[in-house]
Amino acid sequence: MPSPAAAPAPQVSAVKKPARWWRSWWRSLSPTRQDRFAALAPLAAVLMFLTAIAVSFWYLRTEEVEREKEALRRDVEYAQQRVRLRLLERQEQIMRLARDLSNQELERSEFVTRAESLISQYPELQAITWIDERRRIRATHAAPTVTSSQLRMNGEVVRAGDTADLFGLARDTLQPVYSQPSLTGGDTIPLLQLQVPLAPAGKFAGVVLAEYSIDSLLRYGTPTEVLARYAVTLLDGSNHLLAGTPLPPRASGLLPWTTKANAYQVPVSPVGNGLVLRAQAWRTSLGMVGSGLFWLVGTLSVMTAWMLIATWRHTRRRMQAQQALIAETNFRRAMENSILTGMRALDLQGRITYVNAAFCQMTGWSEAELVGQMPPYSYWPEEEHDNLHAKLDEELSGKVAPGGFQVRVQRKGGNLFDARLYVSPLVDARGQQTGWMTSMTDITEPNRVREQLTASHERFTIVLEALDASVSVAPLGSQELLFANRLYRQWFGSQTAGHLQLVAQAGGLPMHRTDEASHDEDGLMGLPTDTLTSARSENAEIYLPDLGKWLEVRSRYLNWVDGRLAQMVIATDITPRRLAEEQAARQAERAQSVSRLITMGEMASSVAHELNQPLTAISNYCSGMISRIEKKQIAEDALLTALQKTAHQAQRAGQIIQRIRDFVKKSEPNRQLADVQEIVGEAVELAGIELRRHNVRLSHYVAARLPPLMADTILIEQVLINLMKNGAEAIANADRPPAQRSVELRVVPRQVDEQEVVEFTVQDTGRGLAPEVLAHLFEAFYSTKSEGMGIGLNLCRSIVESHQGRMHAENIYNGPEVTGCRFSFWLPLA
The missing domain is CATH 3.30.450.20 (PAS domain)
Known part of the structure; x- marks a missing residue:
């Protein structure tokens, strides 16, 4: 008969496992740590209870404040809509x-x-x-x-x-x-x-x-119900009270979470930010009952915590005496095992009496193998025995330098390393010398780093010597030259005179004082060196007559290797660049003159027509007077009147010719205080000749009381004439009817980037400019005219930018249709 199946083993419940782990952990602690945890547990429980009470009160108050804020925001926006x-x-x-x-x-x-x-x-x-x-x-x-x-x-x-x-x-x-x-x-x-x-x-x-x-x-x-629930006020853009009575500032409450009065404000449309509607909720709080309960619970918790802390401190003082004995025993052993410097003690005969763990780790020999050895020691290399014997004799005789000496040490495996030894007498408690204490430091890595630094310095010096710029470094307040590369020595020699000359002409800080007090006083005493060394380098372009060169000088302050504050100066020869810039400036000036001549050439027929009127009038007056004089039919008053009219027409023709001559003559740029009204008047009179030829009306508006500009009047007139002439040509090409053939010039003050400027605007009624033309409009040699040279607008922009201004072009739209083009530029005030 088969035996019944064996019953399954009982499973350990999930609740018993943590309990068993907790008991095992508690028993593994020492009695001292058990007492400490037992003292801290009640304190932690009291603090957690106090925290829970405070968080509960804070949460309830926060929820109430949030509800008040939401209601306040909704009511204020409703009131704002009513006012709006x-x-x-x-x-x-x-x-x-x-x-x-x-x-x-x-x-x-x-x-x-x-x-x-x-x-x-x-x-x-x-x-x-x-x-x-x-x-x-x-x-x-x-x-x-x-x-x-x-x-x-x-x-x-x-x-x-x-x-x-x-x-x-x-x-x-x-x-x-x-x-x-x-x-x-x-x-x-x-x-x-x-x-x-x-x-x-x-x-x-x-x-x-x-x-x-x-x-x-x-x-x-404002709705009545909003005025009843809140203190409503109207403020201006600077938060100044305009109407209403605000709530007085609240005093801090008894509870730590007491908040300020709920307030919400919105700008009133359509006024904008100039009128702000603000509402403040009346004071709400938990009341004296809530405050009293909180402070009662808090006081009881603090008293309980204080008593627990006092008991814990009393227990801790009793344990400190016991721990001091253990700490004193372990202190010296910890020192020996923690330092990385190898320590070795010798008696007066040179026998090793003590080595620490670091010394054994460096050499690879154990303490048992080293203690008791006499020279030659096992960590001495064989080829260094004579040298190390001499060093040991100096060490035992006390002739070793305070800075120590360097030796080669052999590890047990045969590897060699560099070490530096420092020797000091070993004195016992009675003041008698019993031997010598030697500290050994592995300096293999510092030696390797020093060699790399030496090689890096050599490479750095080679690079600086090969530079095409002069580099010099000198300390502030001294005549010493710390560094100078080949080009500096070639230009200025090996003295600091060239360095000081570069700094002086570039406008840097004074390098030294010339008075007698400079020998005992630092001229830069109290200056923040961190600020100086972190500042950006400054550039200056100077001319040295002795060298006959233009130099770009850059200087920077730095802390030298010995801690002194020094100044590094780098001078680069920019003579070819300056010559190229001067030549470019002369070419630009010639281009401006050529542009004016081209403009007047294009206007030649209009100018001839304008001069024909006064010349024809003069001819007619003279012919009439001759005829009447021959017939003796003219009185003296009539003759005088005819001569006056003839003189007036001659003056008019002369004025036209003089304005054209002043406009086209070549002259150096001459910036001076210029009246905007005069500039516009001259430009309008010259450009009006060309506009009348194209049957285009010209209207202009100049704001009253404009301040003067610091500008070259001829160049600004050239820009205005070119823009107005281009507008007339655009209208003529667009074939506009007579009612739509007009060019408008406006001059008004403006503010650009917090800078007061005068804006010139020329607006025509042509067909505007295509987007691809706008992208390249101001580029040199780009023109939309078949016979154009493409230098007019490029020169106009160059002239405006040379006056620290900006030029811009845009189309004018009437819905989707382009109804004209607007050119505008602005110049800063003098």
């Missing part, structure tokens, strides 16, 4: 009023009546003013709440200020413009201004100025 809608409604009403004025459907009395109706109906409107194109107030009406300093009178001219600046912006853009004028007195109230331009038939005819009370806008535009 109210502003847009008032803007639409002002625009209707401006449209009626533009269409001449309103008289002054009707305007005042409608303004009074709007102001009485909408409390945020404080004043409505009609200003004509000359900034003169035609009619105005204000609310009774407007202060006397802010009232406007009929016939008054709007002077320079915020309102005048806004007037100019509305005139240029022909769009409604908002602004907030600055407050000039303590009794004025903050106002928001809206200027709507009057543009009958597209021509600017003034503005309708509406002024809003910012306080009333906040009071009547």
